[in-house]
Amino acid sequence: MPLILGFTAASIGVAPPGLLNMTAAKVSAVDGRNRAIIFALGASVTVFFQTYIAVLFAKFIDRNPDIVVLLQEIGVFIFSALTVYFFWAGKKKKRKEEEIRMRSKTSRFFLGMLLAFLNLLPIPYHVVISIWCSRKGWFFFNQSHISLFVLGSVTGSFLMFYLYILFFKKKDVDKPSFLMTNGNYIIGTVTGIISLFTLFKIITS
Template sequence: MNYFLPLILGFTAASVGVAPPGLLNMTAAKVSAVDGRNRAVIFALGASVTVIFQTYIAVLFAKFIDRNPDVIVLLQEIGLFIFSGLTFYFFWAGKKKKKQQEELKMKSKTSRFFLGMLLSLLNLLPIPYYVFLSVWFSRKGWFFFNQSYIWLFVLGAVVGSFLIFYLYILFFKKKEVDKPSFLMTNGNYIIGTVTGIISLVTLFKIINS
C-alpha cells in the first residue's frame, strides 16, 4: 500500500482549499501584523487543531457515502441547495461596505490558540469540501477508507493548512493587511464564483442522473 499518496492528497487538498483569502488566513495575517509573528503562529496552531476533527469527520462521512451509493442523489440535491445559498451569500457579502477592522486586543498566547480553534470551528466549508474530494479520490482508486489512509490524509490536510496560514503570516505585512490587495478585496467574489461553478456542476449531474 502506498502510504505516501494519502498524505500528499490531504496536503494538496488543504493547500488549495485554504490558499484563497478567507477569515482564517487573513486573521492570521492580522494577528501577525498587530501582535507579532509568534502570536500569529499560536493562532494558526489553534486553527489547525480544529482541522483535524473537521477532516476526520468529513472522511468518515465520505466513507458512509461510498458504501451507500443510493444516498448520493439525495446528497447532491442537498449540496446544490447549500452551494447555491453560499454563492448568493458570498456575492452579497462582497457588495457590503467594508467596515473598519478593529484591532484584536487579546494578549495571551492561550487566547490566540482558542481564537484560532473557534474561528476554524465556525468555518463549516471544509467538511463538504473534504467529503467531496475523498469520495472522488476513492472512485479514482487513489484513496482507501481504512484507518491508515484516513489518518495520513488528515495529517496531510493539517500540515497543508498550517503551511498556508504560515505563508500568510510571513508574507502579508501590516500595510498589506490594512490596505487589501486585489485577492483580499475580491475574496468573497472569488469564493462565490467557485461555489457557483460547483452548483452548476451538481445541477448538471442531477439532471443527467
C-alpha cells in the same frame, strides 16, 4: 500516499487569501510571530476535526451510493443559498476592521479554533477530494489511510498559515487586495456554478 494527498489538498485549499490565513498574518504583523503561531495552532486543531469528519462522511457516501442523488438535491439547495448569501454579503457596506489585540496566548489559540470552526467550506472540499482519490485508487477508507490523510491535511494547513505569518507584512495585510475586496463575489460565483452543475447532473441522470 495518503499523507501527501492530504498535505497537497489542504495546501491548495488554504493557499488563497482568506479569513484564517489573513488573520494569522495580521496577528503576526500587529502582535508578533509567536502569538500568530499560537493562533495557527488553534486553527489547525479545528482543521483536524473538520477533515476527520469529512473523510468519515465520504466513507459513508462511498459505501452507500444510493444516497448520492439525495445529497445532490440537498447540495443544490445549500449551494444556491450560499450563492445568494455571498452576493448579498458582498453588497453590504464594509466596516473598518478593528485591530486585533489580545493579551493572552490561550485566547489566541481559541480564537484560531473559533474562526476555523466558522469556516465550514473545508468539510465538503475534503469530502469531494477523498472520494475522488478513492475512486482513482490512491486512497482507501481504512483507519491508517484516514489517519495519514488527516495528518497531511493538518500539516499542510499549518504550513500555509506559517508562510502567511512569515511573508506578509503589515502594509500587505492592511492594503485591501482584489481577492479580499471581492472575495464574497468570487465565492458566490463558485457556489453558483457548482449548484448549476449539480442541477444539470440531476436532470440528465
